[in-house]
Amino acid sequence: MSLGRTGGEAQERPLAATTAGEPIAADRGVLPGEDPVEEVLSLLRARGGRVTSSRRLLLRCLFGDGAHRTAEELAEAVQAQAPDVHLSTIYRNLDELERLGVVVHAHLGHGPATYHLASETHGHLVCESCGTMVEASEDLFASLAEEARERFGFVIDPRHFAVLGSCRHCAPPDSRV
Amino acid sequence: MSLGRTGGEAQERPLAATTAGEPIAADRGVLPGEDPVEEVLSLLRARGGRVTSSRRLLLRCLFGDGAHRTAEELAEAVQAQAPDVHLSTIYRNLDELERLGVVVHAHLGHGPATYHLASETHGHLVCESCGTMVEASEDLFASLAEEARERFGFVIDPRHFAVLGSCRHCAPPDSRV
DNA sequence: GGCCTTCTTGCGTCCTGGTCGCATCAGGCT
C-alpha cells in the first residue's frame, strides 16, 4: 500500500512540543509569505477580521501536519496550549476559515466531520468495518465524473463525502474477484 | 433526463387512502408468497419475532411505493393510521428489517438517513445546492469500483453513502465543460 | 497611551437525529 493511511496511525506530530508554549516569531510582525499561518491571519485581518490567539493556535494545528482532524480533536490540541478556548470557538473559526477557502471539511462516514487544508485535494475511501481511510487523488474519480456528467449532467464532488466500502483487509475474498 | 428524480416531486401515493383504515385480507391467514408484506412478516415470525400492527403498517409504507423516506416520514405515515406508534418503534423496526435484509438505509448528504427496499440496488447522486437526488444504477460506478480495487484493494459500496456534487441546474457552466 | 467601535469569545441553551432502559403490553405457543 503506497498511499494508504489508516485512521489510527496518523503521524501525530505533537503540536505543543515544537514551540514549548512560548510565543514564536509570529508576534513581532512577520512578513506575510513566510509563514502560512501568518499569511492566513493577515488575509483575515485584511477582510476586517481580528487576529486572536485562538485563531493562531488553530491555524498552527491545521498547518502542523496534514492530518484529518475532527473539531473536537482540534479543540483538544488547541486547549493543550490555551485551555480556555471553547469548542464553539473552534467551530466558528473553522466555519470562517472554510469561508475563506483555507480549510475544507469532509464527512468520512458516520461520526463527526473532519477538517483539513483546502490545498490538499483528494477524495476519501473509508472502510465501513474498520474505519481505515485511504486518500485517493482526484483522478481516481475521473471516469465516474465523466460518466455522471454525460448521463445526468451531474458534476460530482468526490472530496466532500467519502466513498464507503471495504478495505483490502475487510473485504470478503469473493467480492474482490 | 430519464432516470432523474428530484427530492420534491417524489410520487407520493397516499398510503392511507388505499385501504381507508379498514384491515385488508392480510389478517385472515394469507398464503405467504402473495403479499410481500405478509411474506416478510412470516419470515419475522419464523425467526421468533412477533407480528405486530406497527410492523405491518411500516412494511406497507415501505412496499407502498419505492420512495426514499426518512424514519420520521415513515413514522408520520404509520401514525396516520395508528397515532400511538412511537418514533423509537419505527427506528427499532427499521433496524430489525435491515438485519433481515428487507430494507437498507442510505445517507444522502447532511440530514437524516433514508430507508428503502433492499431490492432496489442503486447508487445516489445528490446535489449539494438544491438537494435533487438522482438514482443511478450500479454500473455507473463500475469503473470507479474497478480502479479502487486495482489501486487499493478497496471494494466500494456505492449504495450506502451518496456521491455529492451539483446537478445539471446548479453546476456552474464552466465546470460542465 | 487612551478611547471607542466592532469583532470574538466563553458560556449556556437549544436543536436534530438517533439510542437506550424500563415498566407495561400483547403475540402466540401450549
Place this chain on the structure above:
DNA sequence: AGCCTGATGCGACCAGGACGCAAGAAGGCC
C-alpha cells in the same frame, strides 16, 4: 386460559453542532 418472551410507549439520554447574549479584546484613530 395462562404464561413466557418479545415488542412497545415513554422519557431520558447522547453526539455533533448551531445560536444568542453579555463580557472581553483587537486595532484604528486621535
